[in-house]
Amino acid sequence: xxxxxxxxxxxxxxxxxxxxxxxxxxxxxxxxxxxxxxxxxxxxxxxxxxxxxxxxxxxxxxxxxxxxxxxxxxxxxxxxxxxxxxxxxxxxxxxxxxxxxxxxxxxxxxxxxxxxxxxxxxxxxxxxxxxxxxxxxxxxxxxxxxxxxxxxxxxxxxxxxxxxxxxxxxxxxxxxxxxxxxxxxxxxxxxxxxxxxxxxxxxxxxxxxxxxxxxxxxxxxxxxxxxxxxxxxxxxxxxxxxxxxxxxxxxxxxxxxxxxxxxxxxxxxxxxxxxxxxxxxxxxxxxxxxxxxxxxxxxxxxxxxxxxxxxxxxxxxxxxxxxxxxxxxxxxxxxxxxxxxxxxxxxxxxxxxxxxxxxxxxxxxxxx
Amino acid sequence: xxxxxxxxxxxxxxxxxxxxxxxxxxxxxxxxxxxxxxxxxxxxxxxxxxxxxxxxxxxxxxxxxxxxxxxxxxxxxxxxxxxxxxxxxxxxxxxxxxxxxxxxxxxxxxxxxxxxxxxxxxxxxxxxxxxxxxxxxxxxxxxxxxxxxxxxxxxxxxxxxxxxxxxxxxxxxxxxxxxxxxxxxxxxxxxxxxxxxxxxxxxxxxxxxxxxxxxxxxxxxxxxxxxxxxxxxxxxxxxxxxxxxxxxxxxxxxxxxxxxxxxxxxxxxxxxxxxxxxxxxxxxxxxxxxxxxxxxxxxxxxxxxxxxxxxxxxxxxxxxxxxxxxxxxxxxxxxxxxxxxxxxxxxxxxxxxxxxxxxxxxxxxxxx
Numbered sequence: 001x002x003x004x005x006x007x008x009x010x011x012x013x014x015x016x017x018x019x020x021x022x023x024x025x026x027x028x029x030x031x032x033x034x035x036x037x038x039x040x041x042x043x044x045x046x047x048x049x050x051x052x053x054x055x056x057x058x059x060x061x062x063x064x065x066x067x068x069x070x071x072x073x074x075x076x077x078x079x080x081x082x083x084x085x086x087x088x089x090x091x092x093x094x095x096x097x098x099x100x101x102x103x104x105x106x107x108x109x110x111x112x113x114x115x116x117x118x119x120x121x122x123x124x125x126x127x128x129x130x131x132x133x134x135x136x137x138x139x140x141x142x143x144x145x146x147x148x149x150x151x152x153x154x155x156x157x158x159x160x161x162x163x164x165x166x167x168x169x170x171x172x173x174x175x176x177x178x179x180x181x182x183x184x185x186x187x188x189x190x191x192x193x194x195x196x197x198x199x200x201x202x203x204x205x206x207x208x209x210x211x212x213x214x215x216x217x218x219x220x221x222x223x224x225x226x227x228x229x230x231x232x233x234x235x236x237x238x239x240x241x242x243x244x245x246x247x248x249x250x251x252x253x254x255x256x257x258x259x260x261x262x263x264x265x266x267x268x269x270x271x272x273x274x275x276x277x278x279x280x281x282x283x284x285x286x287x288x289x290x291x292x293x294x295x296x297x298x299x300x301x302x303x304x305x306x307x308x309x310x311x312x313x314x315x316x317x318x319x320x321x322x323x324x325x326x327x328x329x330x331x332x333x334x335x336x337x338x339x340x341x342x343x344x345x346x347x348x349x350x351x352x353x354x355x356x357x358x359x360x361x362x363x364x365x366x367x368x
Numbered sequence: 369x370x371x372x373x374x375x376x377x378x379x380x381x382x383x384x385x386x387x388x389x390x391x392x393x394x395x396x397x398x399x400x401x402x403x404x405x406x407x408x409x410x411x412x413x414x415x416x417x418x419x420x421x422x423x424x425x426x427x428x429x430x431x432x433x434x435x436x437x438x439x440x441x442x443x444x445x446x447x448x449x450x451x452x453x454x455x456x457x458x459x460x461x462x463x464x465x466x467x468x469x470x471x472x473x474x475x476x477x478x479x480x481x482x483x484x485x486x487x488x489x490x491x492x493x494x495x496x497x498x499x500x501x502x503x504x505x506x507x508x509x510x511x512x513x514x515x516x517x518x519x520x521x522x523x524x525x526x527x528x529x530x531x532x533x534x535x536x537x538x539x540x541x542x543x544x545x546x547x548x549x550x551x552x553x554x555x556x557x558x559x560x561x562x563x564x565x566x567x568x569x570x571x572x573x574x575x576x577x578x579x580x581x582x583x584x585x586x587x588x589x590x591x592x593x594x595x596x597x598x599x600x601x602x603x604x605x606x607x608x609x610x611x612x613x614x615x616x617x618x619x620x621x622x623x624x625x626x627x628x629x630x631x632x633x634x635x636x637x638x639x640x641x642x643x644x645x646x647x648x649x650x651x652x653x654x655x656x657x658x659x660x661x662x663x664x665x666x667x668x669x670x671x672x673x674x675x676x677x678x679x680x681x682x683x684x685x686x687x688x689x690x691x692x693x694x695x696x697x698x699x700x701x702x703x704x705x706x707x708x709x710x711x712x713x714x715x716x717x718x719x720x721x722x723x724x725x726x727x728x729x730x731x732x733x734x735x736x
Contacts, residue, residue: 024486028493032507035497040537041474041506052508054474056537062430066476066511066533074517106409106422108434110478110531118392125396129403138409139400140420143434143531149442149569150529152520161518163478163511165434165533169408169424201517 063102068163086127101176178253178268192309206293250315273342298365431470436531454495469544546621546636560677618683641710666733
């Protein structure tokens with residue numbers, strides 16, 4: 001939750017002095033932005049997008065973003081299964097990259113470990129490789145750093161952190177930012193695979209700390225162990241995104257639904273808002289979290305993807321093609337709403353958790 | 369020390385079960401290599417080089433590498449000065465990138481913090497920006513992740529980890545690997561700025577743990593506090609490297625002297641060895657470390673750069689141009705040795721710490 005995707009602008013500072021953090025972030029991005037002119041890396045976008053783009057000349061752009069999997073690694077450690085966390089790491093990056101219209105090309109990983117544990121590293125690599133294959137990228141390099149005085153985990157000696165960087169290509173005249181979104185456009189949501197890689201800190205608090213469940217507890221509403229449910233790897237949306245980008249759809253924006261939940265929609269670079277009046281029923285994990293944690297529906301829709309991992313904003317005529325593209329990758333998709341003329345506002349009609357209407361601005365939902 | 373630059377092949381596993389780690393590393397790289405065909409990211413080099421290169425078509429290559437600053441962050445934390453650690457982070461990456469002949473273009477950083485501390489983040493950003501300016505790259509994105517259960521440091525709440533990824537461009541027919549190195553070529557060393565970002569774990573052990581010095585201790589041989597000496601930011605060699613690459617020198621290889629010390633020379637992709645018969649007197653920190661830590665000269669030359677941060681392997685006729693290129697950036701450089709016909713072997717004549725001759729293979733020096 002408390003990650004700051006700087007290439008993403010959002011700063012979900014749960015537990016952090018927000019004003020101070022926001023000021024620091026502004027100072028930090030101001031300073032970093034001063035590196036843009038003068039160097040060889042001619043930056044095309046501002047901070048705040050899912051990824052940035054470098055002008056390589058001749059109309060060609062190099063897209064780049066970096067992200068980690070956060071405290072989901074602690075779930076992997078508790079379960080003792082490291083085979084899929086690498087998929088999450090690739091997914092968190094390539095799913096961001098496609099949101100600027102780029103085709104992901106290659107990936108490098110950074111693994112910081114408390115101690116080098118060969119079996120664990122092999123499993124992490126397996127997940128990275130599977131993720132890369134799903135995304136159609138190579139893993140061209142990486143770093144394993146053993147940092148016993150800096151990394152800790154759920155058990156002594158078992159800690160690790162996992163992050164990566166994805167690079168892709170995009171024609172400069174085909175960068176996607178959502179600038180073309182207009183009221184009346186449709187919002188299509190593509191299914192997630194559970195909570196993906198955001199909100200794990202809150203989920204750990206609810207299930208493990210507050211409720212005292214073990215990681216192997218089988219909760220009836222989940223039909224499987226908590227650990228396996230929370231470990232479900234993040235869906236990778238590259239193939240369907242490239243399919244959409246290749247067709248002549250009126251595709252305005254792609255939005256990876258990460259730490260700010262449906263407020264990720266407000267990252268479209270147009271003065272619009274969103275009405276979500278047809279969200280699908282959320283997977284059981286979200287109702288379980290909300291009920292066992294006493295988390296209000298508004299907060300749930302701010303922290304979690306609620307079953308929708310990627311949104312496409314598209315002219316009405318493109319809705320079926322988007323749903324088809326997802327279906328060809330075995331994923332359900334739904335027309336979940338419409339672009340409105342209320343800038344920065346996300347309205348949810350009859351949210352599927354409680355049935356209430358919600359209206360949100362500035363990353364905060366309230367009941368209507 | 370115990371970092372594994374996978375794009376670098378080396379695996380300096382101090383304190384790690386080496387055989388097991390090596391086997392895991394082989395399995396890991398085998399698995400990751402299987403992502404190379406079939407995707408969009410057409411990989412040009414194998415693992416083991418300083419960076420990898422992706423074929424972008426039309427003869428253009430994208431170079432990429434990722435690295436962190438390791439436990440040098442703990443020195444920054446102990447001193448309470450975070451203004452230069454970002455320079456190290458940029459340096460560790462761009463200095464690798466130039467070693468494949470690439471011009472660094474852009475950089476993204478990954479900061480994992482135990483707690484978001486705005487003042488600390490601003491100082492880290494300052495260093496990143498200064499490093500980027502020295503390297504002529506933009507900082508186009510980044511991630512700050514608050515991971516209180518995964519990151520720790522020298523003091524409760526103050527921990528952080530810092531890594532990054534650099535991307536550059538290189539013409540495919542101008543990739544530098546050292547494949548052209550031949551016996552008789554010269555080795556030119558360019559000065560380092562102290563211990564840079566490798567061997568800090570050992571340095572902390574010697575000075576802080578074993579000897580019990582405080583970080584503010586002023587050691588007479590250093591003429592300044594231990595903390596400031598160990599924090600000296602890594603030199604960035606981009607400008608002189610680009611200068612060398614631009615000229616029609618017989619430049620065979622550039623070698624960033626990192627965790628394996630002078631065994632980094634053996635990363636040239638040619639069946640050659642090295643005779644270093646004119647190493648410069650090392651900066652005082654290295655003698656201090658060797659003497660106070662009782663570290664043999666061979667180990668010192670394996671772990672540390674000994675005052676030489678970058679080596680250029682160049683035809684004899686190019687020696688002066690390399691020294692000139694360094695001088696224009698205000699750095700001393702010396703003709704330190706010669707390429708030999710002993711594959712994988714590094715000989716040091718009259719090493720400047722003890723005067724002994726050393727001969728090394730497989731990352732281990734022994735007195736002759």
